[in-house]
Amino acid sequence: KNQVEQSPQSLIILEGKNCTLQCNYTVSPFSNLRWYKQDTGRGPVSLTIMTFSENTKSNGRYTATLDADTKQSSLHITASQLSDSASYICVVSPNTNAGKSTFGDGTTLTVKP
């Protein structure tokens, strides 16, 4: 069964600090991995997408890494801001249509002043 596991479940950090969120998956065959940011009560917004051949991708203060051999990804947030408080969702898609994507449960990040 295809699975996506995210850790930690929740995280609290102080404003200005860095943090790293983890995503492990068992989806096969692998096509791509996405990270989304979801503010409370809103729809998710795409941060990054990586395919099999990509190791890292950045979007401003967000940097995602992918190790397709170990089936692990991480999302690193640099110099956190209060507006980074949200749920971060990892989504892994197989080499078929998007209807078969598997969503992780998300990591809830709280940035405190």
Next chain:
Amino acid sequence: DGGITQSPKYLFRKEGQNVTLSCEQNLNHDAMYWYRQDPGQGLRLIYYSQIVNDFQKGDIAEGYSVSREKKESFPLTVTSAQKNPTAFYLCASSIMSNTHDTQYFGPGTRLTVL
């Protein structure tokens, strides 16, 4: 102003009633999706449509129905057969149903059964 919209933002339903959630997009996307999100859980796919007049069941289609009569519209009906409908419902669209295409999400509808 391009985007994907959902209405209403909040919806209350009495037990035994059917309700329809609206989803409209003006992005000219072929593919549209409906997800359900429960607290602390990942999004689960209810239905998706790759093209007008065609749709497929997702992982949790029981108690739900959809239609895709127009490219820009993909309404979801929550029927009385859905035993636990209280949840946050998200609609999404993508250029095509290829997994490389980014899905754009609407703002969501929170359904509460009274």
